[in-house]
Amino acid sequence: MSVFDDPRHFGWLWAATYDGPGNPDPTAAVAFLGDLAADGPVLELAIGTGRVALPLAARGTAVEGVEASPEMVHKMRAKPGGDAIPVAIGDMADVPVTGPYRMAYLVFNTLFNLVKAERQADCFRNVARVLVSGGAFVIEAFVPDPADFDRNEQVQPWSVTEDSAAIRLHRYDREAQTFLRQTVTFDGTGVHLHPFAMRYMWPQQIDELAEHAGFRLAERYADWDRTPFGPDSTSHISVYRLG
Structure with a gap:
């Protein structure tokens, strides 16, 4: 059994230093997600230490989370507002919540942390289970080079x-x-x-995964500032709609 089959593995290794330099500024992501979700409720998969969820909740959006690492959640709980966000401890591919949510999101390439194709498919299928009809699933990922x-x-x-x-x-x-x-x-x-x-994927492959789970691609940008996506883009923000 690989260590990567245990979803808690990432937190064991990285929680202590995760909030150090190197993580992106969440301001643009929070503005994008907040405009899309309004007052919620929304679900963040792999909520981590609350880099995105906390400022999004501070805008007035009702946020819940899924996180495999109790160590990550402990760090979030120590931050202002961290105690107010419900978090289910579990594998993000299983989406161990009931919803329904207006939006779910998975940022910072974290879809690729699921290193088996079937678990990536499970994630999309289970997100579809907890969204309202027409709900959005937002993915941030790099474009492989x-x-x-x-x-x-x-x-x-x-x-x-x-x-x-x-x-x-x-x-x-x-x-x-x-x-x-x-x-x-x-x-x-x-x-x-x-x-x-x-396990990385090209945007077209993610589109196919989404389609199999009942989603359609509604919007795609090169970044959180809604820069048009093109053949030279190195990342993408993709908004999928259910139904």
Whole structure:
């Protein structure tokens, strides 16, 4: 059994540092989602530490969440407003809530954290189960660039300080559309491993997945500011409607 079969795995490794530098500013995402959802209720899959959910709730939208990692939720609860958001602890592919919701959303490439095609399909099917007719499912994801994985394996330096050094290694399976990334850190306490994996998809493949679950693509943009999506776009915000 792979460690990536356990949805709690990501939180075990990353919750302690998840709110550090590197996460996107949520302002544009919150404005986009708030305009779409009005007063809600809405569901965030993989709500994490509340980066998007907390400012969205502060706008007046009723937000609920699903999160596999109790460690992530604990960090959210410690923030202003974090105690007011209901969160179901469980696998986002199972969508362990009843709804109904006007909108669900899954941001920051997190759909790809489901590393098996059948679990990605489960996610769409279960979101459809808890949305109202005509409800929206919003996906934020990168557009894969084959130049990023022109070799089966890649090694790159990651960080060097007086006290530690880290490297990142990638192994790609282009047929399965997956990659395994291992961040190896050497410091005074030993060697530390932080594995991470994704199953990436092109936008057209996500469209097909959505269609099989009863959704239709209603809108697509290159970013949260509604920049038109085009052949050179490196990311997309896709809004699917149920029915």
